[in-house]
Amino acid sequence: xxxxxxxxxxxxxxxxxxxxxxxxxxxxxxxxxxxxxxxxxxxxxxxxxxxxxxxxxxxxxxxxxxxxxxxxxxxxxxxxxxxxxxxxxxxxxxxxxxxxxxxxxxxxxxxxxxxxxxxxxxxxxxxxxxxxxxxxxxxxxxxxxxxxxxxxxxxxxxxxxxxxxxxxxxxxxxxxxxxxxxxxxxxxxxxxxxxxxxxxxxxxxxxxxxxxxxxxxxxxxxxxxxxxxxxxxxxxxxxxxxxxxxxxxx
Amino acid sequence: xxxxxxxxxxxxxxxxxxxxxxxxxxxxxxxxxxxxxxxxxxxxxxxxxxxxxxxxxxxxxxxxxxxxxxxxxxxxxxxxxxxxxxxxxxxxxxxxxxxxxxxxxxxxxxxxxxxxxxxxxxxxxxxxxxxxxxxxxxxxxxxxxxxxxxxxxxxxxxxxxxxxxxxxxxxxxxxxxxxxxxxxxxxxxxxxxxxxxxxxxxxxxxxxxxxxxxxxxxxxxxxxxxxxxxxxxxxxxxxxxxxxxxxxxxxxxxxxxxxxxxxxxxxxxxxxxxxxxxxxxxxxxxxxxxxxxxxxxxxxxxxxxxxxxx
Numbered sequence: 001x002x003x004x005x006x007x008x009x010x011x012x013x014x015x016x017x018x019x020x021x022x023x024x025x026x027x028x029x030x031x032x033x034x035x036x037x038x039x040x041x042x043x044x045x046x047x048x049x050x051x052x053x054x055x056x057x058x059x060x061x062x063x064x065x066x067x068x069x070x071x072x073x074x075x076x077x078x079x080x081x082x083x084x085x086x087x088x089x090x091x092x093x094x095x096x097x098x099x100x101x102x103x104x105x106x107x108x109x110x111x112x113x114x115x116x117x118x119x120x121x122x123x124x125x126x127x128x129x130x131x132x133x134x135x136x137x138x139x140x141x142x143x144x145x146x147x148x149x150x151x152x153x154x155x156x157x158x159x160x161x162x163x164x165x166x167x168x169x170x171x172x173x174x175x176x177x178x179x180x181x182x183x184x185x186x187x188x189x190x191x192x193x194x195x196x197x198x199x200x201x202x203x204x205x206x207x208x209x210x211x212x213x214x215x216x217x218x219x220x221x222x223x224x225x226x227x228x229x230x231x232x233x234x235x236x237x238x239x240x241x242x243x244x245x246x247x248x249x250x
Numbered sequence: 251x252x253x254x255x256x257x258x259x260x261x262x263x264x265x266x267x268x269x270x271x272x273x274x275x276x277x278x279x280x281x282x283x284x285x286x287x288x289x290x291x292x293x294x295x296x297x298x299x300x301x302x303x304x305x306x307x308x309x310x311x312x313x314x315x316x317x318x319x320x321x322x323x324x325x326x327x328x329x330x331x332x333x334x335x336x337x338x339x340x341x342x343x344x345x346x347x348x349x350x351x352x353x354x355x356x357x358x359x360x361x362x363x364x365x366x367x368x369x370x371x372x373x374x375x376x377x378x379x380x381x382x383x384x385x386x387x388x389x390x391x392x393x394x395x396x397x398x399x400x401x402x403x404x405x406x407x408x409x410x411x412x413x414x415x416x417x418x419x420x421x422x423x424x425x426x427x428x429x430x431x432x433x434x435x436x437x438x439x440x441x442x443x444x445x446x447x448x449x450x451x452x453x454x455x456x457x458x459x460x461x462x463x464x465x466x467x468x469x470x471x472x473x474x475x476x477x478x479x480x481x482x483x484x485x486x487x488x489x490x491x492x493x494x495x496x497x498x499x500x501x502x503x504x505x506x507x508x509x510x511x512x513x514x515x516x517x518x519x520x521x522x523x524x525x526x527x528x529x530x531x532x533x534x535x536x537x538x539x540x541x542x543x544x545x546x547x548x549x550x551x552x553x554x555x556x557x558x559x560x
Contacts, residue, residue: 011378013514013515014514016381016514017378017381017382019381019382026377026378026381026382093359094350094359094360095353095354095357095358095359095360098354117496118496120378120379120495121377121378122377123362123363123376123377123378123379123495124360124362125346125350125362126349126350126353126360126362127350128350129320129346129347129348129349129350129351129354130350130351130353130354130360131354132320132351133324133350133351133352133353133354133355134354137425138320138321138423138425138426139320139321139347139351139426141320141346141347142343142347144489154429157343158343158489158490159343159344159490160342160343160344160442160490160498161433161434161490162431162432162433162434162488162490163431163432163489164317164428164430164431164432165428165429165430165431166319166426166427166428166429167426167427167428167429168425168426169424169425169426172425177496178479178483178496179482179483179489213359214358214359214388214389214390215359215361215386215387215388215389216386216387216388216389217384217385217386218372218385218386218387219384219385220377220382220383220384220385221382221383221385222382222383223376223380223381223382223383223521226521226526226540226542229526229538229540229541229542229543229544230542230543230544231538231544231545231546232543232544232545234545234547235545235547235552235555235556235559236559238527238543238545238556239556239559239560241543242504242525242527242543246504246524246525246542246543248446248503248504248524248525249446249471249504249560
């Protein structure tokens with residue numbers, strides 16, 4: 001069984017982004033970029049399934065600018081066998097990405113597609129669900145445990161109030177939550193090996209997909225600032241402030 | 251123009267997040283209909299009909315709809331979607347699971363975690379862990395959105411008198427089945443609805459200490475307990491207590507952060523709280539930059555002292 005793992009190149013999660021003063025977006029020039037943390041978890045899970053002998057090939061996919069190749073090389077250093085870049089400079093929204101991925105699913109016929117639950121830049125949490133809808137596959141979102149057998153997969157999902165388990169027929173789409181696994185560190189020898197692995201580049205037009213955005217961003221602003229707080233000397237002062245100034249406790 | 255709200259419910263009662271979503275739907279303009287899709291869910295449908303502002307409740311009842319499986323619920327929404335200008339889900343685990351599936355089947359984009367309705371086609375939503383607010387306009391015929399519940403007041407749960415109309419249930423997809431649920435037991439208020447939240451971080455050191463130190467304070471205040479990702483990852487608190495970009499988004503009247511440094515991802519989940527109190531012994535902790543009241547102290551002495559003086 002093949003596994004397809006879509007990965008996204010995003011602003012590193014430790015970077016505090018700045019909103020551009022003209023309100024057109026956030027400033028990502030000269031900012032450190034990395035693989036979306038949830039996608040690292042997705043690659044790790046796919047590689048673990050391969051190490052257990054349940055999966056034959058792990059294919060990493062990314063959609064976006066040329067530099068996404070670095071993200072794909074990282075995926076291959078973690079253990080993906082080969083990679084596909086859908087190269088475009090256009091702004092890609094989740095629906096467009098889901099359509100591009102559907103075209104690749106039709107071509108590669110994976111038994112499983114594993115994605116991150118959300119990208120930490122647009123915070124959408126949509127692509128996996130949309131891909132499942134377009135391909136008619138069942139979905140196991142926010143997975144914290146995956147048990148794969150020959151024709152089905154049991155997915156334990158993190159939901160409000162606890163956990164729930166669903167059983168899905170294959171092929172299926174899974175999106176990863178934080179606690180699914182701990183991604184391994186890439187080692188130097190594996191980074192060197194990843195450079196020799198196959199990386200194909202295709203264009204959205206080759207896949208016959210129209211990627212034009214449906215949602216227009218009118219402006220991007222800083223969130224409202226909180227007014228500066230005060231330091232209190234001790235617990236008694238704190239209780240006094242909460243009771244008499246903020247009036248949030250009785 | 252009519253908006254359809256997908257109710258979140260447990261087949262017997264309507265969950266609070268639905269009420270905030272109704273308010274958002276009313277802000278988008280037009281009539282508001284509510285879909286209650288479940289199994290033996292007549293009580294939930296009756297409760298939905300009581301919500302102020304709701305014009306009609308659509309009730310679909312079938313065994314396949316009992317557990318809100320995305321495949322079946324999306325098919326149900328799709329079956330009745332024509333004619334609606336807006337389809338709104340609460341941005342809960344369930345809403346986030348189903349809304350994009352519905353949007354893709356309608357071939358429209360979806361708007362996630364909407365915090366403000368500016369007009370029928372223009373909305374505000376946070377991006378980059380809440381470090382930027384985007385104003386976005388949708389050009390699609392049907393707007394499918396998930397609503398951040400803390401961005402909207404709850405509609406009154408009573409006072410309405412909508413008619414309940416039974417609609418045909420969608421067929422089971424047969425591709426997925428529900429296998430079980432493990433619910434975290436709690437007598438406390440629900441995290442996302444609590445007026446006061448006491449939240450702990452890595453500094454608590456262990457699950458025993460977490461409960462021993464923070465439970466008395468939460469009890470005294472009638473508060474919900476929350477946690478940072480570090481505390482959850484370390485096993486000090488259950489997963490669904492996590493507050494942050496990837497956990498719950500909360501906005502209580504009072505948020506007490508004990509032993510939480512205040513990483514960007516945590517702040518994304520709580521910085522809309524009315525009053526934030528930080529108790530931390532590190533004067534450089536970023537949490538102090540958003541706190542209204544900062545107490546630089548060891549939480550192991552400060553929190554018990556706080557309990558005593560309340």
